[in-house]
Amino acid sequence: MADQIQLPRGTQDVLPADWRLRFRVLDTARRRFEAAGFGRISTPTFEHTELFHRGVGEATDIVGKETYTFTDRGDRSLTLRPEGTAGVSRAFVAGGLHREPLPVKLWYSMAMFRYEKPQAGRLREHEQLGCEVLGSERAAVDAEVIAVQAGIYRDLGLPDLVLHLNSVGSTDARTAYRAALVEYLTPFASELDADSQERLATNPLRILDSKDPRTREIVAGAPLLPAFLTDEDRAHFDRVQTLLAAAGIDAVVDPLLVRGLDYYTRTVWEFTSSALGAQSTVGAGGRYDGLVEQLGGPATPAVGFGTGIERIVLCLEALGQKSRTRPVDAYVGVAPDAGDAAWTRAFRITTQLRERGRAIELDLAGRSAKGQAKQASKLESSLRMLVDDLGARMFLRGDFDGSDLPSDVDAAIGQVDAQLVALATMPRPDAT
RNA sequence: GUGGCUGUAGCUCAGUCGGUAGAGCCCUCGGUUGUGGUCCGAGUGGUCGCGGGUUCGAGUCCCGUCAGCCACCCCA
Numbered sequence: 407m408a409d410q411i412q413l414p415r416g417t418q419d420v421l422p423a424d425w426r427l428r429f430r431v432l433d434t435a436r437r438r439f440e441a442a443g444f445g446r447i448s449t450p451t452f453e454h455t456e457l458f459h460r461g462v463g464e465a466t467d468i469v470g471k472e473t474y475t476f477t478d479r480g481d482r483s484l485t486l487r488p489e490g491t492a493g494v495s496r497a498f499v500a501g502g503l504h505r506e507p508l509p510v511k512l513w514y515s516m517a518m519f520r521y522e523k524p525q526a527g528r529l530r531e532h533e534q535l536g537c538e539v540l541g542s543e544r545a546a547v548d549a550e551v552i553a554v555q556a557g558i559y560r561d562l563g564l565p566d567l568v569l570h571l572n573s574v575g576s577t578d579a580r581t582a583y584r585a586a587l588v589e590y591l592t593p594f595a596s597e598l599d600a601d602s603q604e605r606l607a608t609n610p611l612r613i614l615d616s617k618d619p620r621t622r623e624i625v626a627g628a629p630l631l632p633a634f635l636t637d638e639d640r641a642h643f644d645r646v647q648t649l650l651a652a653a654g655i656d657a658v659v660d661p662l663l664v665r666g667l668d669y670y671t672r673t674v675w676e677f678t679s680s681a682l683g684a685q686s687t688v689g690a691g692g693r694y695d696g697l698v699e700q701l702g703g704p705a706t707p708a709v710g711f712g713t714g715i716e717r718i719v720l721c722l723e724a725l726g727q728k729s730r731t732r733p734v735d736a737y738v739g740v741a742p743d744a745g746d747a748a749w750t751r752a753f754r755i756t757t758q759l760r761e762r763g764r765a766i767e768l769d770l771a772g773r774s775a776k777g778q779a780k781q782a783s784k785l786e787s788s789l790r791m792l793v794d795d796l797g798a799r800m801f802l803r804g805d806f807d808g809s810d811l812p813s814d815v816d817a818a819i820g821q822v823d824a825q826l827v828a829l830a831t832m833p834r835p836d837a838t
Numbered sequence: 839g840u841g842g843c844u845g846u847a848g849c850u851c852a853g854u855c856g857g858u859a860g861a862g863c864c865c866u867c868g869g870u871u872g873u874g875g876u877c878c879g880a881g882u883g884g885u886c887g888c889g890g891g892u893u894c895g896a897g898u899c900c901c902g903u904c905a906g907c908c909a910c911c912c913c914a
Contacts, residue, residue: 467912714914783874
């Protein structure tokens with residue numbers, strides 16, 4: 407055998423068994439989004455590199471050191487999307503959605519790419535589910551987006567979730583705060599950890615997030631962002647909290663919460679779960695009132711969130727949850743010593759029952775009669791057919807002889823279908 | 839990017855002091871059973887992540903490398 411080709415680092419195959427839980431996540435999200443009036447959107451997997459530089463910010467880790475950037479054969483610089491908001495905002499303008507009744511509500515589920523050191527819950531290619539609402543600065547939009555996100559988690563039954571909430575203020579407030587923070591921190595510059603020293607110049611707000619003990623001591627005495635919020639910012643944030651409370655959603659206000667992307671303004675939040683370990687963020691979001699304009703569109707306030715599907719699945723698995731496959735309605739097998747006529751008959755029965763919407767498993771493995779019976783049981787089929795050259799017999803669970811089906815295929819199918827209807831209205835007999 | 843732990847069958851793992859690889863599950867077949875559960879038996883399946891080194895001999899010891907995991911970092 408030739409050498410096996412390994413998975414690229416930080417990627418994964420999603421096998422049928424994995425898809426069962428993922429489908430549940432996607433179905434749940436779709437239901438929640440549609441109930442709230444969201445339409446689905448997809449954007450390209452790669453964009454012009456400039457989109458992320460301008461939109462997300464060159465000083466951010468995600469764009470500064472984690473992108474997959476390449477030059478294509480036409481000498482264009484392209485980047486695999488590391489997050490969803492920039493692309494959706496671009497599409498909002500390019501697709502003329504800004505001329506539709508505002509706000510426009512969009513949801514997506516798309517792969518994201520970040521060159522990071524892989525760990526559980528941290529992949530180089532991962533899938534993010536998320537939404538963006540563009541065209542309204544009302545606090546009700548922030549609260550609605552958070553409520554949809556919380557609703558998805560609640561429907562899925564995610565354990566131990568905590569919503570951390572903060573307001574980073576409007577652009578003016580942030581500029582003023584940033585200046586004050588730099589002024590406070592500069593005398594301590596040599597005592598800060600290396601990363602924070604660098605950020606003093608590039609992205610001082612992120613220093614608030616540092617876990618370095620000495621940096622934290624210094625940060626403890628720093629001016630706090632809430633003091634710099636404008637009256638409008640404060641009123642907006644209060645309103646968001648009031649609405650969340652009205653929706654029965656608990657939130658912990660965390661004045662040190664700062665998000666890693668440059669475009670956030672005002673409300674920012676993060677859902678964490680103790681089930682996840684170090685990568686504890688299940689999903690996070692925020693308002694980004696300046697982004698669309700920065701990308702060349704009309705001034706458009708907006709809010710959104712993203713949540714990692716793999717991390718949700720990890721939470722569900724921590725609960726010991728496994729999703730079951732749909733039980734098959736009937737199992738069709740061909741008698742081991744039968745010939746082509748029997749296979750043709752079995753194939754007709756199978757395809758025609760499927761036309762009626764039945765889930766039918768045809769024994770393509772050519773199992774023994776006993777093997778067929780075992781397999782039918784494993785698939786939770788309570789009805790089984792054994793087809794030979796002359797006709798077919800139908801067995802119910804525990805049935806010894808089976809009953810002969812009409813040799814006419816259409817009549818046989820009608821009889822099987824009627825039996826399935828009858829079984830559906832009866833309690834399923836338990837295996838003994 | 840920094841530090842640490844771990845890589846043996848499709849899965850979960852055992853493998854002693856270095857002596858040419860095992861179990862359970864899964865899958866297929868057979869037996870038992872008023873026949874699809876139970877139980878019993880058989881079979882399929884592995885260059886021990888990969889590459890070097892030490893040795894008469896390496897799954898086992900050493901070095902490198904790749905990958906996963908944990909913490910940092912970052913974040914969903």
